[in-house]
Amino acid sequence: MILAITSALLSLGACTTAVNNDEKNETAGNADGANAVIENIMTRTSIRQYKEQPVEQEKIDIMLKAAMAAPTAVNLQPWHFIVITDKETIGKLAGRQPTNAPLLIALCGDTDKTVMPDGKMKLPDFWVQDVSAATENLLLAAHALGLGAVWTGCYPAMERVDEVSKVLNCPKNIVPLAVVRIGYPDESPEPKNKFKEENISYNTFGGKKE
Numbered sequence: 001m002i003l004a005i006t007s008a009l010l011s012l013g014a015c016t017t018a019v020n021n022d023e024k025n026e027t028a029g030n031a032d033g034a035n036a037v038i039e040n041i042m043t044r045t046s047i048r049q050y051k052e053q054p055v056e057q058e059k060i061d062i063m064l065k066a067a068m069a070a071p072t073a074v075n076l077q078p079w080h081f082i083v084i085t086d087k088e089t090i091g092k093l094a095g096r097q098p099t100n101a102p103l104l105i106a107l108c109g110d111t112d113k114t115v116m117p118d119g120k121m122k123l124p125d126f127w128v129q130d131v132s133a134a135t136e137n138l139l140l141a142a143h144a145l146g147l148g149a150v151w152t153g154c155y156p157a158m159e160r161v162d163e164v165s166k167v168l169n170c171p172k173n174i175v176p177l178a179v180v181r182i183g184y185p186d187e188s189p190e191p192k193n194k195f196k197e198e199n200i201s202y203n204t205f206g207g208k209k210e
């Protein structure tokens with residue numbers, strides 16, 4: 001499967017660091033691969049205007065694989081992803097921000113999956129971090145595939161959670177954390193430079209770099 005994903009990414013001109021459980025990361029430690037990954041991270045920016053062109057299913061599959069490659073606490077993978085291409089449903093999810101995105105993906109926590117299989121340990125709140133990691137992976141994959149995307153927040157804004165859950169017919173255990181809007185970009189904003197030395201300490205809070 002890794003070969004299929006990697007060749008799909010290669011043929012799309014994207015970076016080549018896709019992996020799954022079956023095979024090794026072929027580009028780990030490779031300087032060109034590392035540069036491509038860092039470049040992809042540094043050039044991602046939120047895109048909110050999209051062309052009409054639909055997103056190919058192959059690209060949707062790659063984004064979902066990237067999302068599910070994210071780390072999760074005790075590897076519980078407490079998530080569910082809802083892919084939305086139906087125009088009417090997209091309209092209903094617009095909230096206060098109408099969108100012309102041809103594709104939305106709702107990234108949800110699955111609270112039924114926050115208990116260890118032996119039932120001994122409960123990790124009730126870690127799903128938020130797990131699904132956030134998946135959301136960032138998905139945004140980065142979208143960018144690598146030539147798509148534009150923006151994270152729109154749901155959880156913990158319960159009003160929005162209820163609104164999105166209702167439209168998507170989610171059972172109680174499925175909690176929308178984010179709805180990512182995705183499409184071919186119809187704008188090209190500059191990535192923001194957010195690096196600030198003042199946000200970093202060394203060894204203890206306020207400690208300086210040696």
Ligand SMILES: Cc1cc2nc3c(=O)[nH]c(=O)nc-3n(C[C@H](O)[C@H](O)[C@H](O)COP(=O)(O)O)c2cc1C
Nearest residue numbers: 044045046047048097150151152153154178191192
């Ligand atoms: C938790 C979260 C919620 C967000 N919600 C929204 C939103 O509701 N609407 C929106 O247009 N952008 C939303 N964003 C995108 C941010 O506005 C954007 O990431 C931020 O301005 C930085 O810009 P950048 O993504 O281009 O680096 C959200 C981002 C995060 C991480």
